[in-house]
Amino acid sequence: MGAYINGFYVFSPVSDNDRAGILYVATILSLIFSVITLIVRYHIQRRTFGLDFWIIVAATVVALGQYAAIFAGLDNYALGKAVSLMSESDQLNAGRSAIASICLFLISNALTKCSVIFFMKRLFSTDNRTARLLCNGLLGAVGVWVLASILGLNIACGPSTKFALSDRCSGQITRWSVVATFDSLFELAIFFLSIILVVPLQMTREIKLSVVFAFSFRLVVAIFAIIHVYYVSQWSSSSDPGIATVYSLLWQQVELGYALMAATIPTLRSFIRAYEKAMGWESSYYIKNTNTRTANSTYQLSTMQTSRHEEEGAVFGLRRLSTSDKSPLRPDRPNYKAQIYGPGLHDVAEHLPRRTKSNGSGGSEEPIIRKDVEIQVSSEAAH
Template sequence: MGAYINGFYAFSPVSTNDRAGILYVATILSLVFSVLTLLVRWHIQRRTFGLDFWVIVAATVVALGQYAAIFVGLDNYALGKAVSLMTKTDQLSAARSVIASIDLFLISNALTKCSVIFFMKRLFSTDNRTAKLLCNSLLGLVGVWVLASILGLSISCSASTKFALEHRCEGQITRWSVVATFDSLFEIAIFLLSIILVVPLQMTTEIKLSVVFAFSFRLIVAVFAIIHVYYVSEWSSASDPGIASVYSLLWQQIELGYALMAATIPTLRSFIRGYEKAMGWESSYYIRNTASRTANSTYQLSTMHKSRHEEERGEAGGAVFGLQRMETCDREPLRPDRPNYKAQIYGPGLDNVSENVPRRTKSGSSGSSQEPIIRKDVEIQVSSEAAH
């Protein structure tokens, strides 16, 4: 495979009849950047791994299969070379590698979209049913799209037609145009959804623009999808499909690698830090559930009784309204969840007052909730004295 050119060893020399080296470089770079991006995502979300993280992990694993299919075709079946340099067996095997890479590309690309949608769902749909409904609907449409795309590109198109000089698979341009159109529309929909969900929020315009800008990077995936379809059309009509397939697969690697990276960009803290502060999250979105830090610490709180002054005023005919702290055993001081409120009335002749006094009951506890909730405990004491 390799050769010495002007005294330098070239692993895969690029020539008129051999463009495999171009595809090697694109595939290796896409692979490296995808893995590095996943490591960055792991570092960002290492405290709590949400569903959006596991989906992008699945997308990267599927992408590795796509890269492997390309490497197998390049190493063993003369993929990237002119058809004249391929045997019939090589053409058939290379075509199978290409079909496998295309199917895995579609699945991985769809999973990157799902990862972004799951992230948006966690970010915006805490108490917003509309946001949750829109995200779930978009997830369902993406799932239908990827299944329909795989079937649409495979029906009546066997491996023997991929590199055939005659009687190639018909309708490939139309099929890929439909696939790329929906691919681009989904990216636009994700961007528009971020605008729809951010605009109603009570925060500064600067923070809103920062959040929307983070999701705007996905729009470049739509651009790559259009370029990819253009080179698919060149492949379908080229006199040498072996060489023309290189550029189609090249843009496939570019689109997939960028889609994996763009799925991580909105999770960077530089984009969502202002959003977190505006929503009242004291720490990062990813580390709000740190129960492991309090597993080994216990703080005992004592009972709060009436003061001597209150007791004297109660005996004198006065009345004291207040909150009484009960004995509790929290794992962390000032823990915001499991709030308890108890109102008590002190004083003679106030048997029927409690009926007219509004009571503060136990609010909805977060329990094991994974969503950020803002809580504020307020203690109010109201006292009255009998007129003399």
């Protein structure tokens, strides 16, 4: 496959009849960025893996299958070369690789949208029934769209028609235009849904803009979808579909890689940190380990019930921030003394309660709070 050009070894030389090297570069870069993004997402949510994380994992796994289909076509079936350099079997197998990559691309792209929607659902819909309904409705629409897209692009368009010079699959421009239109509409819907859910919240305008700005990165996916359709149209009218396919598949890699990255951007600290503080939460991955105890003060606490936000995992496992202050929050022995002076109060003193320190702490090995209250009542005659 490789060749020496001017004394340098070139893995996949690019020429007028061979553009496989361009597709190699685009696919490898998209693969690298996708894997790095998943590692970053794991680092962000390593304490509490919500459903949005597992969906982006599934999207990345499907994307790996898409990359594998491209590499298989490039390595074994002359994908990326002119039709004149492809045998009949190569044309058929390269067509299968291209169609497999398209189907996996649609599935992975849809899963990235679902991951963002599930993240929004956890972020906004804890006490908002309308937000849950909107997110669930959008999830259902994405599911219908991806199934309809796979069927619509492959009905009466088999692998044998992918690189045919005549009798090429008809209607591909219309089919891809419909697919890309809904692809773009879903990205717009996600963006406007973030605005609808953030605006009613009682927080500063700067915080709201920061959250909405995080979701606005998804709008670039719509731009890549439109560019992708343009190169599909070039393939449909090209005299050499083998070369024209390279550029449609190239923009497919660009859109997929960016869609995977844009699904993680809203979870970054710089965008939601202020939102969490405004809501009274702290992300679990910002909580430091505060199990270190000093030699002079040890507090053993009984098991307590978790808060509602902890049970629901409102923002990928948000929890109340525990303190690491070394000074005791509750003194070991507070003393409260009250002395009352006045005429005729001898009888009152007999009926006033006298508090002493508690003998237990309801489950702890040591008393957590000890409280001594001493009340003295006396009467002095006025002079």
